[in-house]
Amino acid sequence: MRAFAYHAPASLAEAVAILRREGPGGRVLAGGTDLLVQMKERGTVPRYVVSLRAVADLSHVTFQTGRGLVIGSRASLTDVITNRDVRERYPIIVESAGLVGSHQIQNLGTVGGNICNASPSADTAPPLIALGAILRLHSDQGPRELPIAEFFTGPGRTALEEGEVLAEIIVPDPQPHSGGSYERYTPRQEMDIAVASAASFVILAPDGTVSHAKIILGAVGPTPLHARAAEAMLVGKIPSGGLIEAAASAAVSDARPISDQRGSESYRRHLINVLTRRTLTRAIESARG
Amino acid sequence: MAKMIVNVEVNGELQELLTEPHRTLLDLLRDNLSLTGTKEGCGSGDCGACTVLIDGRPVNSCLVLAPEAEGRRVTTVEGLAEDNKLHPVQTAFIEEGGLQCGICTPGMLISAVALLRSNTEPSEQSIRYAISGNLCRCTGYDKIVRAIEVASKRMKANAAIASH
Amino acid sequence: MTTTELPRTVTEAPADKVTHVVIGQRVAKIEGVDKVTGKALYGADTSRPGMLWGKMLPSPHAHAIITSIDLSAARALPGVFAVITGADLPGIVARISETDLTPEEFDTPSRGKQILAWKKVVFFGQPVVAVAAVTPAIAEEALALIKVVYEPLPVVVDPEAAMRPDAPLVQNAVFTETFSGKATTPSNIAKVTELSRGNVDEAIANAEVTVSGTFRTAMVHQGYIEPQACLAEYSADGRFTIWTSTQGQFGVRGGLSGFLKIPPRRIRVTASEIGGGFGAKGAMTLEPICTLLAYSAGRPVKMQLTRSEVLRATRPAPDAVMHVTLGARTDGTLLGARAAFIWDVGAYPGGGSVGGINCGFGPYIVPAYSYDGYDVLTNRPSTGAYRAPNGPQGAFAVESALDMLARKLGISPITLRLRNAVREGDRNPSDVPYPRIGFRETLEAIENHPVWASPKATSSRPGWLRGRGVACGLWGGGVGTSMAHVNIGEDGSAVIVTGAVDLAGTRTTMAQIAAEELQIPFERVNIVQPDTDTAPFNNPTGGSRLTYSLGTAVYRAAIDARTKLKQRASQQFRCPADEVDYRDGEFWVRSDPSIRLTIGQVARSAAGSGDGPVVGTGEVTHLLRAPAFATQLVEVEVDPETGAVQVVNVVAAQDVGRAINPTACEGQIQGGVVQGIGWALTEGYVYDEQGRLRNPGLLDYRMPTALDAPNIECVLVEVPAIDGPYGVRGVGEVPIVPTPAAVANAVFDACAGRVTSLPLCGEPVIVAMSDSRTGVDRSQMVMFNLGPIPTGNSSAPESPGEEPKLATEVEDYCAEDDVAEPEIE
Numbered sequence A: 001m002r003a004f005a006y007h008a009p010a011s012l013a014e015a016v017a018i019l020r021r022e023g024p025g026g027r028v029l030a031g032g033t034d035l036l037v038q039m040k041e042r043g044t045v046p047r048y049v050v051s052l053r054a055v056a057d058l059s060h061v062t063f064q065t066g067r068g069l070v071i072g073s074r075a076s077l078t079d080v081i082t083n084r085d086v087r088e089r090y091p092i093i094v095e096s097a098g099l100v101g102s103h104q105i106q107n108l109g110t111v112g113g114n115i116c117n118a119s120p121s122a123d124t125a126p127p128l129i130a131l132g133a134i135l136r137l138h139s140d141q142g143p144r145e146l147p148i149a150e151f152f153t154g155p156g157r158t159a160l161e162e163g164e165v166l167a168e169i170i171v172p173d174p175q176p177h178s179g180g181s182y183e184r185y186t187p188r189q190e191m192d193i194a195v196a197s198a199a200s201f202v203i204l205a206p207d208g209t210v211s212h213a214k215i216i217l218g219a220v221g222p223t224p225l226h227a228r229a230a231e232a233m234l235v236g237k238i239p240s241g242g243l244i245e246a247a248a249s250a251a252v253s254d255a256r257p258i259s260d261q262r263g264s265e266s267y268r269r270h271l272i273n274v275l276t277r278r279t280l281t282r283a284i285e286s287a288r289g
Numbered sequence B: 001m002a003k004m005i006v007n008v009e010v011n012g013e014l015q016e017l018l019t020e021p022h023r024t025l026l027d028l029l030r031d032n033l034s035l036t037g038t039k040e041g042c043g044s045g046d047c048g049a050c051t052v053l054i055d056g057r058p059v060n061s062c063l064v065l066a067p068e069a070e071g072r073r074v075t076t077v078e079g080l081a082e083d084n085k086l087h088p089v090q091t092a093f094i095e096e097g098g099l100q101c102g103i104c105t106p107g108m109l110i111s112a113v114a115l116l117r118s119n120t121e122p123s124e125q126s127i128r129y130a131i132s133g134n135l136c137r138c139t140g141y142d143k144i145v146r147a148i149e150v151a152s153k154r155m156k157a158n159a160a161i162a163s164h
Numbered sequence C: 001m002t003t004t005e006l007p008r009t010v011t012e013a014p015a016d017k018v019t020h021v022v023i024g025q026r027v028a029k030i031e032g033v034d035k036v037t038g039k040a041l042y043g044a045d046t047s048r049p050g051m052l053w054g055k056m057l058p059s060p061h062a063h064a065i066i067t068s069i070d071l072s073a074a075r076a077l078p079g080v081f082a083v084i085t086g087a088d089l090p091g092i093v094a095r096i097s098e099t100d101l102t103p104e105e106f107d108t109p110s111r112g113k114q115i116l117a118w119k120k121v122v123f124f125g126q127p128v129v130a131v132a133a134v135t136p137a138i139a140e141e142a143l144a145l146i147k148v149v150y151e152p153l154p155v156v157v158d159p160e161a162a163m164r165p166d167a168p169l170v171q172n173a174v175f176t177e178t179f180s181g182k183a184t185t186p187s188n189i190a191k192v193t194e195l196s197r198g199n200v201d202e203a204i205a206n207a208e209v210t211v212s213g214t215f216r217t218a219m220v221h222q223g224y225i226e227p228q229a230c231l232a233e234y235s236a237d238g239r240f241t242i243w244t245s246t247q248g249q250f251g252v253r254g255g256l257s258g259f260l261k262i263p264p265r266r267i268r269v270t271a272s273e274i275g276g277g278f279g280a281k282g283a284m285t286l287e288p289i290c291t292l293l294a295y296s297a298g299r300p301v302k303m304q305l306t307r308s309e310v311l312r313a314t315r316p317a318p319d320a321v322m323h324v325t326l327g328a329r330t331d332g333t334l335l336g337a338r339a340a341f342i343w344d345v346g347a348y349p350g351g352g353s354v355g356g357i358n359c360g361f362g363p364y365i366v367p368a369y370s371y372d373g374y375d376v377l378t379n380r381p382s383t384g385a386y387r388a389p390n391g392p393q394g395a396f397a398v399e400s401a402l403d404m405l406a407r408k409l410g411i412s413p414i415t416l417r418l419r420n421a422v423r424e425g426d427r428n429p430s431d432v433p434y435p436r437i438g439f440r441e442t443l444e445a446i447e448n449h450p451v452w453a454s455p456k457a458t459s460s461r462p463g464w465l466r467g468r469g470v471a472c473g474l475w476g477g478g479v480g481t482s483m484a485h486v487n488i489g490e491d492g493s494a495v496i497v498t499g500a501v502d503l504a505g506t507r508t509t510m511a512q513i514a515a516e517e518l519q520i521p522f523e524r525v526n527i528v529q530p531d532t533d534t535a536p537f538n539n540p541t542g543g544s545r546l547t548y549s550l551g552t553a554v555y556r557a558a559i560d561a562r563t564k565l566k567q568r569a570s571q572q573f574r575c576p577a578d579e580v581d582y583r584d585g586e587f588w589v590r591s592d593p594s595i596r597l598t599i600g601q602v603a604r605s606a607a608g609s610g611d612g613p614v615v616g617t618g619e620v621t622h623l624l625r626a627p628a629f630a631t632q633l634v635e636v637e638v639d640p641e642t643g644a645v646q647v648v649n650v651v652a653a654q655d656v657g658r659a660i661n662p663t664a665c666e667g668q669i670q671g672g673v674v675q676g677i678g679w680a681l682t683e684g685y686v687y688d689e690q691g692r693l694r695n696p697g698l699l700d701y702r703m704p705t706a707l708d709a710p711n712i713e714c715v716l717v718e719v720p721a722i723d724g725p726y727g728v729r730g731v732g733e734v735p736i737v738p739t740p741a742a743v744a745n746a747v748f749d750a751c752a753g754r755v756t757s758l759p760l761c762g763e764p765v766i767v768a769m770s771d772s773r774t775g776v777d778r779s780q781m782v783m784f785n786l787g788p789i790p791t792g793n794s795s796a797p798e799s800p801g802e803e804p805k806l807a808t809e810v811e812d813y814c815a816e817d818d819v820a821e822p823e824i825e
């Protein structure tokens, strides 16, 4: 690793003040499981690093009815996975965060870092988008809120502005008759990066029709993608095997995969079909309770 | 390059270490403290050879910047044996053939100890899951899994004796 | 032990007739405590006062001319002590050796000489400049300040493309070597090997059934968890001291002696504890450059490769394209076989085709055959030995083809193999007869195993398909020079001194042999492996040779010590030596058994009287090779929708000759099988069109984790080898050989898709399943027509029939060009 200056502010205000004062060339450090790899292996050479280690009040994971789930950007993936409320109310978050890396990685890494790193294959992104999460961002101008769906702008690129820090991720209250599921394909059972992934989230109306559907695809585009055509097919209909198959095929045309070391374009399309069908089926099953 | 002091408790001893910020906890352990039991297999979180406990949780010390360890409690493989008495997991690894070249062993032991602290009766699948962040290229894992099983049984038996 | 047992005396032989006390026991690893407490010192664990850190600048191109290198900023950086390029090598070596050297001598297509790129780079990640600085960060900073201007050249990373006449030339001075001489124009085909017997055309034409296929494997890495590391120090007396993670300290001493042109006495090498080698650390990697940096900087220098350097620029195992045709009678008897094996040996010649052919076809009697091997250069790192070098590739092709044949004939894959299995006296493809072997016994062990005998279970996961596959493998066995001393302490304990490196437990086995022959408890034996100034000479470890040949040396040294002790006892008893008996630590006079001395008493008295203290010595150069065979049964589950494959169960039968320590044998087998599973399912180098490695890290170079590895039951078959102590055979290599093929055969059994390329997890399974549904046949024989290779030498210097040898020479394992002959004064 090349040399850099290190700051460990004690508050968010102090953190954003440092970012403002020092200007471009700085990086925010949460768990470091992405950032350190980039600094060691990929030629990322920050001039300075602002660690969130000592910032008070960023490590919380709390749930309150009416306010939803709030995940502090310094809470580790393990903190999220082992939280009772998250396990009971947001199983899809546990499912996806539990896939990231190993125990060791989960003890260091954060959901916030997974989001801010903006890898197209980030495992927590599709479920959080599907659940309609909101990001609370801070700069020296104060806080702002942004739907996570608008956050990703390209591989490694986000709507974070110069000097801005992600403070919290807010996930709305769980809806009755809703269900979600996430699945990724990796060649290894664990410790692997998604070749393709899909998150499905549905809410069923009392008449059994789909009132709300979100299908988010991972690793098949520059950012996590909305399978809008597939979503549109579902809303207002009673889900059936045939409908699910049709939505899965539609999702394939929403995907924009490339060929790389992890998989070919055509294989990724094939996977999107399978993963969309599987996650939709499970999401609907769990929404039906 | 500005150097800084990092205060960290390593294997029960408070240490005051001088370092540049661009070094890792792994470098501190190996180069400042000569605790070379913790190994570097990849430097990027993929192999688990550098696993240590921070405040009781296993982490990849190659991905922890030195100053991030400020105020934390670190346990390395050198800190597992107490009073020259091996930890039951260490004994089981030797007896069951849970190591060959031994380069993965320190990290493997740390993951195993962390598992057995939270789960005294792990199933084979949970053992495999617990060590899935620790690559071993020599053993094929079979005998490592057996060793952890044996250790868990012995620790339970010892605990039962102790509680009588 | 009870007194009713037969007394064991020093004169009793052969050893395997007696009741073994320590041999066959599951004793715990002798160095276990050091390894579980973190005390064991590996390659990167030693430091020296004033030590610098060395780092190397990798080439960003796979093939390019180096136009210029600007080192001024790097040299000016405070804390930088040495900066070296390829062009500096002859000058530095000339200063060290005080000889004149022509630069041309270093400008050869030999990786061994060209430790830094010179004039051109030939693979992505090839080291171009080396620096030594006071901290790793300053060394990295210095690398960032170096400006290299490259002129990119066309790149070839595919071996078949590299064989075309119009392909870009990887090396300008490599000429095809054949049995009849050397070609006169440069070519990417470094070597052509032809092995044949009988009339294969006729045999295949007359066959009642034929199968053929083209099989591909990816370039894979040995994957040792410890990256190469080295520490070198130069002292004003002209001596170099090296600490390194190697499979052979004497190989490094010899190699450095040849490279630096200085006698071995100026070099002292300590082999550290080694964190896995699997063949790769039989050749030198960092030692030459680290030594030159230390000399140039005048300070000790430590180097440790990063994981991406390990993957990009050490010596992985070659990828292969293998065309195979088999012809047989309807009862399964093989009549003929034709094969062309193309090996991508990377950017430098070396490697070798014969090993793959001998491993692949060696287990079977084939009356007529023609096997061609091509070693082809590409813009990839030069390749090297990986556990049973080239065996798994060859076996993947041949064992897959046999599976196809068995299915076509509707006979059991085990019956088919038993029908054609070689026995003692049959000859391998290189025409070498087999000594006593236990191949059929491994096949029978699987045939009789409850898993094979019981019906296939259904999959544990809904929607997944379960399948079962069988494959076999062979490793010819390794031999080489070994030597050991057994020092008897004044308490009658023993310390074995060897100069061999313990890769994975041989220390324990050696101590068992010494304890057995000295008839003392295992706990009283220790073993050390000191540096080259202290230890007796040994060839590097590799090729499954250690237990076999070092074992013989230790066995002889222990018997020598015992004989000498008996003689010392006779001096103390004041009787002739042949009247002394010995058993289990006690000497007595045969005519009066009440006159007794313990081994400790004899040793203590001998320390100051009579002929003095005892050191036993044992040495061995050549033994008869002891081929090892294995048969494996693999069960998989396949997700037919994603192509995911998981290996759920393995039964591995192997002829180990004699299991000195069953735990150690099983550990070797299980480790080899899981490496084979990685090779089969998920491991493989991925290059882009510019020849850049796309997965130089352990997240995307996917070695199996504990969750990817199944339970592996080992069946140890014991058919004693003719040479070697207790009939032992090497166990380390062969377990990896059958696994990739067994996995592919099991996948076919599960989903009816014949996967012909590795790694197979995922897309290849989907493609194979769809091919079998739609009847697409990708397995036609594409025979290569190279035309005649013009050779400048008409008289054949070597003919294949003349000196037949198994290509599984130890030399294969420790890349010849690096282990130069030491210059003896």
Ligand SMILES: Cc1cc2nc3c(=O)[nH]c(=O)nc-3n(C[C@H](O)[C@H](O)[C@H](O)COP(=O)(O)OP(=O)(O)OC[C@H]3O[C@@H](n4cnc5c(N)ncnc54)[C@H](O)[C@@H]3O)c2cc1C
Residues within 6 Å of the ligand: A027, A028, A029, A030, A031, A032, A033, A034, A035, A036, A037, A052, A073, A077, A099, A100, A101, A102, A105, A108, A109, A110, A111, A112, A113, A114, A115, A116, A117, A121, A122, A123, A124, A160, A164, A165, A166, A167, A191, A192, A193, A194, B044, B045, B046, C699
């Ligand atoms: C071995 C290994 C396996 C992995 N496996 C997976 C996997 O299976 N799935 C997966 O999705 N990921 C995986 N990852 C990637 C990584 O672990 C995750 O993305 C993790 O969640 C990142 O969190 P972090 O806190 O470590 O991020 P950091 O590395 O600290 O930060 C990541 C990026 O986000 C920025 N950042 C972090 N926090 C903030 C903030 N609050 N405000 C503004 N910017 C911020 C940083 O500047 C940096 O650019 C793996 C990584 C490793 C090393």
Ligand code: FES
Residues within 6 Å of the ligand: B039, B040, B041, B042, B043, B044, B045, B046, B047, B048, B049, B050, B051, B060, B061, B062, B063
């Ligand atoms: S060295 Fe830290 S995970 Fe490999």
Ligand code: FES
Residues within 6 Å of the ligand: B098, B099, B100, B101, B102, B103, B104, B105, B135, B136, B137, B138, B139, C225, C275, C276
């Ligand atoms: S024992 Fe060698 S890597 Fe695990």
